[in-house]
Amino acid sequence: MPYAATDYGKLIGMEGFSEALLKNHFTLYQGYVANTNKVLDILGGMLAEGRTATPEYAELKRRFGWEWNGMRLHELYFGNLGGKGALEPGSRLEKALAAQFGGVEKWEADFKAVGSLRGIGWTVLYQDREGGRLFNQWINEHDAGHPAGANPVLVLDVFEHAFMVDYGLKRADYIAAFMKNIDYKAAEARLA
Numbered sequence: 001m002p003y004a005a006t007d008y009g010k011l012i013g014m015e016g017f018s019e020a021l022l023k024n025h026f027t028l029y030q031g032y033v034a035n036t037n038k039v040l041d042i043l044g045g046m047l048a049e050g051r052t053a054t055p056e057y058a059e060l061k062r063r064f065g066w067e068w069n070g071m072r073l074h075e076l077y078f079g080n081l082g083g084k085g086a087l088e089p090g091s092r093l094e095k096a097l098a099a100q101f102g103g104v105e106k107w108e109a110d111f112k113a114v115g116s117l118r119g120i121g122w123t124v125l126y127q128d129r130e131g132g133r134l135f136n137q138w139i140n141e142h143d144a145g146h147p148a149g150a151n152p153v154l155v156l157d158v159f160e161h162a163f164m165v166d167y168g169l170k171r172a173d174y175i176a177a178f179m180k181n182i183d184y185k186a187a188e189a190r191l192a
């Protein structure tokens, strides 16, 4: 079964995100879904034809992680937007962040600091499935830096396409707008 793109049109109208920016972003996301399916198809064909010991197979295999993560990270990102940005005091996620970081403000400061790293990629609040530790991780491009076996809880896109249309180089203003629109219930549902 090929992957199908999810419709995130309900996010249009979100404060701090223009319709033009969101529509461009949805189109980019749909491209990752299409390419994930395409790469899967081609790799499947190469396997069936016994063409795996080829440079084409090797390069496409490497490419797959980039396309697939580009697809899935966008789903996690759009999926944790559209809320009011209010982390409910006493909720499971609030308690876990406070316990891990010594206060939700400290977690938020670190999350924003990771989101401000120079370069293009993602900032992901991860939970280690073994032991439950929470940490903010920088992901280069789409595929470099994911901690094996950890669960993505909250995902922030910091590729330039995610903000430049609305914010130019002011990434901090975009991150502030992102924080105001987090759907913390969606994020909390990803906790183990």
Ligand SMILES: [Fe+2]
Binding pocket: 025, 028, 074, 157, 159, 161, 162
């Ligand atoms: Fe993106």
